[in-house]
Amino acid sequence: MRRKISYLLALAVSITAIGTGSADAATKLNPQMQALVDSYQKEAGVKAFSADEGKKLFMSKRMHSVKKEERSCTTCHTTNPAQTGKTVVGKPIDPISPAVTKDRFTDPKKVEKWFKRNCEWVLERECTPKEKGDYITFMTSL
C-alpha cells in the first residue's frame, strides 16, 4: 500500500515537473537563427540582449509622420503575443509567440523580411541589430 502511494506520488511529481518545465522553458533557437542573433550581437556590440527591452519595443507606440496614426507592433499582433492578430485589412495573423506558433523565428530569411517590412511600417526606418536581438530575445523568453 505504502509502496503504491509512493509510486503515485513519484508519478504526480514527475507530471508536475514536465508541466512546469514546458511552461517555463524558453524557445530554443535553431542553429541558423542562433547564427543570425549572433551576427546581430556582433553588429550591435553588446554583451547580451534584453528581453525587457524587446518587450518595451513590442509595446511602444509611435505616431506615423505621414499617416498621422499611432502605430505599434501590437496594432496587428495585439498586446498578447500568444493571441491571434489581424492585418490592417482584417486577415488573421498566427500568434507571434514561438511558444504558440512553432515555426516562428525558425527561418532567418523570413525573419529578416518581416523585420524590414514591419519596422518600416511602425518606425518608418529599419530596426537596428540591437532592437532585432532584443525583440527575438523577448519572444523566445515567452
Add this chain to the structure above:
Amino acid sequence: MVLRKTIIPFLAAGLMLTGLVAGTGFADEDHRERGERHSRYMPKVAENATYKQECSSCHFLYLPGLLPARSWEAVMNNSDKHFGENLGLDENTKKEITSFLKNNSAERTDTEWSNKIMRSVGSATPERITEVPWIKKEHRRIKPEVFQRPSIGSFSNCGACHTQGAQGNFEEDAVSIPKK
C-alpha cells in the same frame, strides 16, 4: 370501360409524379454543372507559389483576373510603397509576381466577370480592386459598418464573406456575412 375510366386518373397521376421526379433530376444536374459554369463567368483561378507566399500573409490572395494588366503593373511598380508599406521584394521575386499577375489579368481571362470588370474600368488604371466600378456596384447594398465588423475588417478582405473566394467562387450562394 369502367375500368378504363378508373385507370386514366392513375395514369395521369403517375405521369405527373414521373414529371416531378424528372424535374428534380434536371435541377440536380443543373446544380452539378454549376461547378463548371463558374469557370465561364467567375474570374479564373490561377496559382503561383511566390505570389501566394509574398502576398497572402497580409491579405486575401486576390485573383489576377480581378484587375487589368496595367493595374497590376502599377501596383507592382509601387511595391516599395504598397499602400504605405515597403514590401522589400527583391528584383527576381518582383519580376515573377508581376508577370504572373499580368499573364492572368482580367483581359487575359475571358470570363464574364473579368469582361465586366474590364468594361466598367474603361481607360482607368485602378490600383485597388475595391475601386473597380462594377465590383463597387455589386456591393452597394452592404453598409459600410458591415465591413467594419471585427471578423471582416475592411472591404478588401474578400475571404471574410466569400467563403469560397480563394477557389474563384464569388457566387451569392457561397457568401456568408459574419454577424460580428
